[in-house]
Every structure is written in structure tokens, then in C-alpha cells.
Amino acid sequence: MYRKVVTILTHPQLLRRKATAFPPFEAWGDAEKSTIQDLKDTFTVLQGYGLAAPQIGLSRRAVIVNLSALGIGSDAVVMINPQLELSGELQRNEEACFSVPHVSAYVNRPLKCRVTYTSEDGAHEVLELEGFPAACLQHEVDHLDGLTYLNRINSAWRSILQNKIRKKEKKKQAAQKAAREEFDREHRELMGLDQKKTGHSRKRKPKARKKRLSKSKKRR
Numbered sequence: 001m002y003r004k005v006v007t008i009l010t011h012p013q014l015l016r017r018k019a020t021a022f023p024p025f026e027a028w029g030d031a032e033k034s035t036i037q038d039l040k041d042t043f044t045v046l047q048g049y050g051l052a053a054p055q056i057g058l059s060r061r062a063v064i065v066n067l068s069a070l071g072i073g074s075d076a077v078v079m080i081n082p083q084l085e086l087s088g089e090l091q092r093n094e095e096a097c098f099s100v101p102h103v104s105a106y107v108n109r110p111l112k113c114r115v116t117y118t119s120e121d122g123a124h125e126v127l128e129l130e131g132f133p134a135a136c137l138q139h140e141v142d143h144l145d146g147l148t149y150l151n152r153i154n155s156a157w158r159s160i161l162q163n164k165i166r167k168k169e170k171k172k173q174a175a176q177k178a179a180r181e182e183f184d185r186e187h188r189e190l191m192g193l194d195q196k197k198t199g200h201s202r203k204r205k206p207k208a209r210k211k212r213l214s215k216s217k218k219r220r
Contacts (some may be wrong), residue, residue: 001041002038002041002042006041010170010192011056014054015054017054019052019059036062039056047067048098050065050136051140052143054146061080063082063144079117081117090109090110097148103161106204114129115128131195
């Protein structure tokens, strides 16, 4: 099932929470299988380099990484309970995120990583990544620990970006409101709901009746 992405504006507390690990494969139930399927369905719509379960409101330790888009495979891979071993000098890459809308920033991360994980079929897998693919995987696993790339940059630049996000979101919401109002206006005009009533259609107010005076009052 497709799920709407949550952001630091809509669900900040959820994105700061450390995700819950999956149990052993033999103990997976409907909840675990549903989490994996929802993650895959949502990513099929969004695409990109990767997506973590907390980004769709599911605080479980699962990510999907698009190896095809990263140029190191032919498909997207679901990683359950991924564990990273980092190595190498720091590299600097520009990062963006579905959960951090409107902005991007340069982030320093280790050049290499080795990830061990459980596949969606229950197999134990190991993958070694280097360069930009390694940075992308680190980005996704950060979500499982309640972090976004904003936590990886200095506080001054983080504050600037957060203000920029709020301003852009406010402008976006204003534009959406204006578009809805314009749509409603055009719809009402099309349906003839805003036409001014003609004089023939106006109800005439009944004239006030003159009170008849009694003979005694007439004489006064």
C-alpha cells in the first residue's frame, strides 16, 4: 500500500525516534510483511535513491536502496535490520531528502561502508559500497536512528535551512489555498451558483398593512 511521506514539518517526533528492529525471519507476521510491502509500494511511486520505513510513518528498521539508480545493480533492494561498518576518509556530497522538503545541503560522510542485513526473503546478505552509493546508504540508515542529514551539518547552517523550509512551506500552502479558491470560484460560475438574482426573481417584501383606527381614535 502506498503511504504518504512524513516530514520534519508534519511528524518531527516520529522522525527523531529510534526505529524498532525486526524479529528473526521465522517470527515475521503480518505487521512485518506489511511494512516491507508498503515500503516497496511507496518507493515504486516516489523513486529516488532510497527510502526508510520511518519516512512513511512506520518506525521499523527497514530501508530500500535503488542500486539501479546508483549504477551498481539492476534493482532496488530491501534491507532489514541493516548494520554498517564505516571506513575511509570523509567525502562531501550534496544530499536531499523526501522528509526534509525544499532544500539540500553538503554533508561529510565516510567514503566506504560495509552493510550486513536480512533480505525480504530472510537471507543473510553482505554488501560493500564506496563513494556516493555509500553516502546514500548511510543517509537511509540514519533515519532508523532518528536522524536526518540536518543532524550532520553545523548548527548555524541547520538553522538557516530550517527557516528556509518553513518559509517555502508557507508559500506553498498559500499557493495551494489560492488554487483551491480559484477552482471553487470557477466551479460555482460553471454551475451558475454565483449568478446575481434578477429583479423578477427577487421576492417582494409584503407591504405593511395600515392599522385601522377605531372610531373613537379617529375622532381625536
